[in-house]
Amino acid sequence: MEPRDLAAAVAALHRETSSLYAEVARDFGLTSQQIQLLCMLTGRPSFGELAASLGCDKTNITGLVNRLEKRGVLAREPDTRDRRISRVVLTETGEELRERVRRQFGAAVQERFGRLGPEERARYAPLTAALGG
Amino acid sequence: MEPRDLAAAVAALHRETSSLYAEVARDFGLTSQQIQLLCMLTGRPSFGELAASLGCDKTNITGLVNRLEKRGVLAREPDTRDRRISRVVLTETGEELRERVRRQFGAAVQERFGRLGPEERARYAPLTAALGG
DNA sequence: TATTGTTATACTCTATAACTATA
DNA sequence: TATAGTTATAGAGTATAACAATA
Numbered sequence: 104m105e106p107r108d109l110a111a112a113v114a115a116l117h118r119e120t121s122s123l124y125a126e127v128a129r130d131f132g133l134t135s136q137q138i139q140l141l142c143m144l145t146g147r148p149s150f151g152e153l154a155a156s157l158g159c160d161k162t163n164i165t166g167l168v169n170r171l172e173k174r175g176v177l178a179r180e181p182d183t184r185d186r187r188i189s190r191v192v193l194t195e196t197g198e199e200l201r202e203r204v205r206r207q208f209g210a211a212v213q214e215r216f217g218r219l220g221p222e223e224r225a226r227y228a229p230l231t232a233a234l235g236g
Numbered sequence: 237m238e239p240r241d242l243a244a245a246v247a248a249l250h251r252e253t254s255s256l257y258a259e260v261a262r263d264f265g266l267t268s269q270q271i272q273l274l275c276m277l278t279g280r281p282s283f284g285e286l287a288a289s290l291g292c293d294k295t296n297i298t299g300l301v302n303r304l305e306k307r308g309v310l311a312r313e314p315d316t317r318d319r320r321i322s323r324v325v326l327t328e329t330g331e332e333l334r335e336r337v338r339r340q341f342g343a344a345v346q347e348r349f350g351r352l353g354p355e356e357r358a359r360y361a362p363l364t365a366a367l368g369g
Numbered sequence: 370t371a372t373t374g375t376t377a378t379a380c381t382c383t384a385t386a387a388c389t390a391t392a
Numbered sequence: 393t394a395t396a397g398t399t400a401t402a403g404a405g406t407a408t409a410a411c412a413a414t415a
Contacts, residue, residue, distance in 0.1 A: 105349075106342035113345050114275065117253045120246055125383095132381090134404065142247060146288040150374060160257040160407055165375060170404080187373040187414045209239035212246050216366045218237075224368065231368035233349050234360040246402060258406095266380065267406090283397060293384050303381085320391045322394040372415070390405070392395070 112230035123211045131204060138172060142208065143203050145181065147190040215218055241350065245363035256344045264337060272341060274334050280313065282324040309333055 124135040131138065136157075143156060150168070154161040168191060171177050174176035176197040193201065219227070255290075259269040264271065276289060283301070287294040301324060304310050309330040315321035326334065352360070 106346040107241070107338065109349065110338070110342040110345040113249075113253055113343075113349070114272070116246075117250060118276075118291060119255075120250045124250075125291070134406065139247070139251070143251075146399070151372090158258065159358070159405085160250060161374070162376085162408085163406060167406080189374070201386085205243070207238065208247075209243040212243040213239040216242065216363075219367065227367040228288050230349075234352065235357065235364035235368065259396090262407095270383065292382085293396085294397070295385085296383060315396095318392070318396085322397070361383080371414100374407100375413100376411075378408085378410105380406080381397100382399105383403085385401085386399100387401105388399075389397085391393100391397100392402085 108229040109233050112227050116230065119215060122212060123208065123215060127204065127211055130207065130235045131200070133204075137168060138204050138208070140167060141197070142205055144177070144191065144193060144201070147192050149188045149190055150180070153191060171197075191192065203210075213225070241362040242366050243325045245360050248359060249363065252348060253345075256341065258346060260337065260344055263340065264333070264360050266337075269300060272307065273304070274330070274339055275302060277310070277324065277334070277359060280325050282315070282321045282323055286324060292294070306331075 121135070122194050124138065126140045128135045133141075140153070140157060144153075148156065150164045151161055153168075154164050155162075155186055165231055168177065168179070172179065175194055177193050179189045250320065257271065261268045261271045266274075268332075273286070273290060281289065283297045284294055286301075288298050290297075301310065301312070308327055310324055310326050311320045313325050315323055342360070
């Protein structure tokens with residue numbers, strides 16, 4: 104398996120997916136990063152845990168959470184034991200929004216990747232082989 | 237095939253790939269967007285074609301190209317027929333840099349996705365099925 | 370002393386609208 | 393009139409360094 108073919112397939116899929124995120128985010132008046140946070144949020148993560156999950160610096164989380172908090176999508180909750188820690192939770196509004204965002208992103212992904220032609224299938228073959236074989 | 241499982245697999249892969257881009261870009265003192273442009277650049281695209289390929293607005297290309305041009309990675313060339321059009325070409329420095337970036341990104345992708353355990357393989361199964369089956 | 374979240378800073382990315390020079 | 397690239401603007405994402413509160 105050629106590393107570059109695999110890399111090219113990964114890169115192509117990444118570009119396509121970025122476009123889907125941008126489209127869906129736009130429909131909800133949010134950014135790609137905001138809906139990614141929204142969709143992957145589970146439990147009551149701390150800011151540091153969130154930064155690790157999203158693969159970015161912790162300092163970004165403050166602003167990201169602030170903007171979503173301002174919209175009533177999520178909220179800060181103090182940790183019960185360690186008073187340095189703030190935990191992030193979805194509000195009810197946030198849960199409903201997440202449900203709609205997930206549904207639309209799911210549909211967009213399904214439409215884009217659900218039924219590929221032979222050409223695209225060949226394009227992604229190195230990736231399919233790596234992930235599945 | 238559940239749309240959400242597929243979407244979750246796509247989202248997971250997208251997050252992983254974003255991290256790889258960020259790491260590699262960092263090693264070269266560039267941004268993720270810059271190495272993505274660098275790696276997908278082929279031929280002598282106009283600014284508009286570049287914007288379409290990258291899935292962003294044309295106004296972003298000006299700055300993106302300016303910053304890479306300042307580093308000697310690429311250059312503007314006037315179109316021979318239509319004087320409104322500028323075409324983007326790699327310099328020799330740019331070709332060498334692209335070669336190194338591609339090699340490192342290829343290696344990073346290979347290391348990350350080349351040999352997955354059964355757990356991750358299951359995680360990506362919906363994607364493998366969609367892209368390959 | 371170490372860690373958590375925050376702030377200040379600087380830069381990049383991003384889209385919209387208005388502009389210019391060409392066509 | 394229409395199109396290609398640019399500029400101005402505003403907002404968002406990003407990392408580094410320094411900080412206050414807490415452990």
